Amino acid sequence: MSCHSDTATSPALDVENAQRTTLIALAGQPNMGKSTLFNLLTGLNQHVGNWAGKTVERREGSLTHDGQRFTLVDLPGTYSLTANSAEERIARDFILHEQPDVVIAVVNAANLERSLYLLAELVSLPAPVVVALNMMDVARQENILVEPEVLEAALGLPVIPMTATRAEGVRELFAAVQETLAGRRGLVARLPEIREDHRESLRVVLEAVQGYVPAPYPTAWAATKLLEGDEEITQQMRALLPAERWERVHQELMAHEDAFLAVATGRYEWIGRLVRAAVVRPRVGQIGLTERLDRWAAHPFWGLVILAAILGGVFWMTFQIGAPLQEWLDTQIIGRVSGWLAAALVSAPLWVQGLVLDGVMGGVGTVVTFLPILVIFFAVLGLLEDVGYMARAAYVMDRFMHLMGMHGKSFLPLFLGFGCNVPAVMGARVADSRAAQLLTILLAPLVPCTARLGVLAFLAPAFFGAAAAWVSWGLVMLSLGVLVLVGVVMSRTVFRGQRSAFVMEMPLYHIPNLRTIGLLVWQRSLSFLEKAGTTILVFSVVVWALAALPGGDLENSWLAGLGRWFEPVGLWMGLDWRLTVALLASFFAKENSIATLGVLFGSAEDAGLASTLAGIYSPASGLAFLTVSLLFIPCAATVAVIRQESGSWHWTLFSVALTLAISLAVGAGVYALAVWGGL
Amino acid sequence: MQPTTLNQTRLLDLQAGERGLVISLGSGKQLISRLTALGFTPGGELVVNQNYAHGPLIVTVRGGRVAIGRGEAAAILVERRDE
Incomplete structure (x- = not known):
């Protein structure tokens, strides 16, 4: 990301300007429009990272208003400040120890009673508070009338009515902040007392x-x-x-x-x-928009139908827009750049050409072609979250997720895994406890992604002819069965007793804010490119080196050596060294297993390869290979985000070991059954 | 906890549309703290919006809609209120 704007922040600048900038902390419960306000105020002048030592997102931004510089820190959204969760501890420690000049408390005009609970805690802390009475439009929509002047007088704090989604009230908010800094408002806060x-x-x-x-x-x-x-x-x-x-x-x-x-x-x-x-308050008996929508969206049957329709739409969009775009990027951008590089490197040594064209460009290609799908998923997730639908999806799925010791909240990220495991892992943060996040992250790679389904679709017809569709369906069901089983076992062993209670706010529905969603997509994509992208590039070069060295041909490479070395293990599943190498190569990207087999059998990636394979290997071996492919170690990109999201190599290695053990065990079992069954 | 008088019941047993007054929240400091922050306190009034035989309930408490699991709802004791 390039921040050429003069208001861009960097840690160095912050220290230098500490004397001149005013520090504002933004506090509020979830679903109060706090992020919308933060984005409205800071735009792209924001930095997203994690709070020190935590996997909680930390957002900081800067802005200039009337010639005065402000640094804005977005505190995690919490319902209270009781130090029960990492978020609550972070929010309260920041106010106590960093001593912001002003705390802007964002409250929801449409749900004032509940949202004032956090304010009741904030006013007892030693920082001046300005109340941003946000979502005035939603309050009107739900027929709730709030009088800001009355609230200000009763609270003894400045109260500014706002609609952050329409940028209404910002000038007044800053006027109140400046008056508070100058001590001019002359209000005395009334504090809550114990019963x-x-x-x-x-x-x-x-x-x-x-x-x-x-x-x-x-x-x-x-x-x-x-x-x-x-x-x-x-x-x-x-x-x-x-x-x-x-x-x-x-x-x-x-x-x-x-x-x-x-x-x-x-x-x-x-x-x-x-x-x-x-x-x-509205007249008794008057039904708000949210109540009316929830009669359908949260209904035990119709809610599932609506969820299925929405998810169907997401995948339709992914294939209609994402896949062609991916193809276009691959040929137009990656293909062209590779072409130029090939021309430029024509006189360079062969190994340099290989390194650049296969290693580096291969990695860049993977990263770039991941992007369209990720952008679509992030956008849809952001939209569903912003509208308020996400809580409904979690609600209707909760009873099914319960079986695996998880909440409905983990359903959507896992489901997205069918498209790609990367957003599934990145989406795991919606779960509200560390245990639930980790369980979601560990289960995500067991959802068969499009690349793996592609391998399945390519090989199954050659091996099983007319029965291919049934075999494929069976294998997908098998891997989902494994997922449920692992979830059930893990929630009763590793995460035993850690299922937190299911208590979740059902936010009011409201019109989405495109700016909020846009920034979310931008930040998530950027974070993927920055962190996962570099890891993928390194993996790509390493895999290329293993496949090319020492001689330059795959058959005699170190990768092939590795395959031969692992062959005894492969034989449990009826896999010879070539199929084992294909599996190892799939670590780089799942569809690579086909490409690798193409190289090993000297034919291109067309139907010829599939039938060649079917001619050489027994259906039992084919079935075992497909089974292991579906359950094998996640691809490099997924491993990279697992590391990023779990924040620990320990859990990353655990995930790799878990998928490896499961894929080998299930693969060997399927092979034994298939041989026994006469395949 | 078991209901002690006729009008006391578990939140779980309130039907959609019924109102109640929270009497107690069950046990577990962490859970009580989360429930409290979402509006459940003794004396707080609530309306059950949705309670089918399976899956969590939807309850409006202090103006906010909250989904709550059946297990958690079974631990909350309420006094049934007539309209």
Whole structure:
């Protein structure tokens, strides 16, 4: 990515300008339009990375408004700040330790009561808060009337009505930020209090910790967190307090184990007063758009029909637009560049030609031809997410995913695996616990992608004639069966007891924001190119070297040697060294196994090769080869994103070992059965 | 937890369209914390939007729509409210 704009950020610039830029943190619950606001304010002047040591996305951007420079940090969307999840800890630590000049709290006008819960926590932290009352348009659509001036007066905080999707209210928001920075607004925030029956407990705890709460924690906040049973604060205070004082706190906490609910109820009482003052509810019995749509989209039967139709549409689009585009890129761009390079390198040594044309350009070609499909998938995912449909898909699939110890949320990423495993792995972040993310990532490679289905479609007719369709169908069902089985086993062993409860917000439907989706597609694609792309390139060159060295012909190469070395293992599945080499080559890209066989049998990639193979190998070997192909180690691109998304080589190697073991075991089993059955 | 009076019931047993008042949330600190942040607290009013025999429920609580698994809904105790 090239950022030539003078407002582009880089870590070096940030340090240099620390004195002059104002730091704004953007906080809010999920589905409040926080990302839309962030994108609106920063445009392409944003940097996407991960929070240090976490797989949570960190977005930071910069902008200039009225000659003043601002650095904007988008905090992870969380429902509260209880330090239960990585996201919650990140959000609260940022506000406490980085001390932003202003926190913009994004709340949803159409769902004020719930969205003020996070604000109830934010106002107790030591940072000035400006409230962005977003989604005024959705509130109107759902017949909810919110009065911003009344809310501002009742809260004691600046409240700015906005519709970020239409860029309404930005000027007013910045005016409020500037007034707050200058201390001109003259408001005094009203803070929520603990429910009445626990005020005495709070007083006791407050008195005990007085003078011992470390900076930057406010004393009242720390005392409340103790009553809430916050593990982080409890541990710190236990270490810091003299034994006698800790004992007093401990006694009080033991006597009031339900204090957490008293704190939460106190917050909702505070919210209730605000909402009663500022919101005019719709007439009873009036049904909103969301309720009407959900009667279909979340229906146990029609919901599945709608989901199937949408997914069908996605694949139709992928093949109608993605495949031709892929083809075009391959011939027009990759083919031409390869042509020019071949002409330029005509007098270079043969190995240089091979390295550049087969190794490097082969890798670049894979990366580039992946892009159209990825862009389409990212766009569709972004659209479904932004409209609010994603939660419905998760909802209707939940009862099926339950079997594998997963949530409905993991369904869509896994399903996309049929197109390509890469977006499946990258989509795993929607799952809401680390265990669920990892399980999704580990299962994704077991979904047969188009490239593997292509190998199946190419070889099955030659081996099985009229029965090819049934054999193919059976093999796809077999690999899905393996996926379910692995999911069931893993959720009861490796991830035992880690299934988090299924509680999920069903956001209101709204018109998608193309800017948000566009930026998402741009960032995801860029991240794929930057990280996975370089890995793929390296793999590509390595595989080329193994196939070309030492002599230059595949038959006598190191790759062939490797194939011969593995032949004893291959023989369990009825595979000789050539089929084994084809499998090894498929690690680079799944369709490579056909190309490799083409080289080994000296014929082009046409029907001739398939029938040649059918002539040489028994149907049992063919069946075993197809089985192993479907379940084998994922391709290099998938392995690269597994590493990127899991953030650990440990899990990446685990995934490789898992697929290897499964493919060998199932392949050997299928071969034995086929031989026994007389194939 | 078992219902103690006639009007108390599990959230799971409320039909679509029925209203209730949350009495207790069941156990598990993590779960209670998540439920609370989504609007479930003792005394909070809710309406069941959808409850078929299988799959999660959809409940409107404090103005927000929330999908909740059957297991989780079985642990939440509510007082049934008439219209």
